[in-house]
Amino acid sequence: MPADGPVAVLANPTAGRGRYRGLLPDLLERLSTAGRPVRLLAAGSADEAEAACQAAVAGGASALIAVGGDGTVHRAMQAVAGSSVPFGPVPAGTGNDFAVETGFPAEPRAAVEVIAAALRQGRSQPVDLARMTGADGTVRWYGAVLAAGFDAIVNERANRMRWPRGPRRYDLAILAELVRLRPRRYTLTLDGERVEVEAVLVAVGNGGSYGGGMQICPHADPTDGLLDVVVGGRFNRRTLIRVKPRIYAGTHITHPLVRTYRARTVTVAAAGITTYADGERSLPLPVTITATPAALHLLR
Known part of the structure; x- marks a missing residue:
């Protein structure tokens, strides 16, 4: 060093x-x-x-x-x-x-x-990062989770709102998007294998948690050289409201509408969705995400 x-x-x-x-x-x-x-x-x-x-x-x-x-x-x-x-x-x-x-x-x-x-x-100790590449060649990195489903859509709405300020704005954005909730069609390419899904939640984790401790990708390990993909399928409003609290413990992945995958490289494609990485507004879909071993050296 x-x-x-x-x-x-x-x-x-x-x-x-x-x-x-x-x-x-x-x-x-x-x-x-x-x-x-x-x-x-x-x-x-x-x-x-x-x-x-x-x-x-x-x-x-x-x-x-x-x-x-x-x-x-x-x-x-x-x-x-x-x-x-x-x-x-x-x-x-x-x-x-x-x-x-x-x-x-x-x-x-x-x-x-x-x-x-x-x-x-x-x-220092090395950990993996996820390297994102957008359709225009833009490259970004993230350490925790990329959200590309309902949570990303809520964040996008909240960022467009000018009122109210503070956490209430996010709460209102959730209510607005719950009213409009519908599964979106995604194309996932997992190490070259193409999967078509209709889903409400899509997350790609280098790490396991986002949003202050929500274990959306509970088995993700930022030292294994792999990405964990969690897909919540055709949830209706009632099912999503019931399942959402289970994300804090990571038990949502046992729900019959949830599918999990693991891959080194993941492409996520869908129409009209802007992703959020580590909670920050990031690249619009489609994006290709690659697990990059030892991309960051942590002082610990």
Whole structure:
């Protein structure tokens, strides 16, 4: 691991509805105990945050740390995916699925202590990432789960709404989409094998959970070089409402309308759906997702 450059830190002050905002000075001080200069990156938007991370890595940062939730981690990891620059996610958001699932403590100060110790000892551990390629050749990476069904459609509606602010907007988006609920036709290509399905839920997991602990792909392992695909078929409204709470425990996969698959490369195609990766708006379908072993080196 290179040790001469600064440790770049991307922090999202609004993550977790701002409840960890006051912790940032303490987190930076704890990072500085690793004996390297610490540089806090400036960014006013998600796109600026991603660009700042790319610039920091290109400029010789010896490591990149993301303080925030899955969205912040997702933006930051675009700069280090496929490289040897090590990465440390500090869970400080509403959803911290990637950080927790890859073995970091859920408490931010404890996570920083793990990262600082890894920096001091020059230690990192590889994990897989999922590499997405869109129809236009755009490439993105994600660490946890790609949603391409009902959850993605709800997120897309919520992002278009200007009222109300906060969690209520998402709740209203769910109600609106439940009224319109219908199975969509998907074409899945799993390591070259084509499968046609009508489905309400489609998720492709490098990791198992999304949305703050919902085990949508409960058997996914971000070190096995494979993607887990979970398809919830022709659910009606009543069935979806009954099955949805079971996702927190991962027991939804035993429902007769749910199918699971495992593959190294997955193409998902359907009309009119924009995917959400690690909770962030991502590429429109069709997309091809490839499990990429050791694409990220975690400071733990």
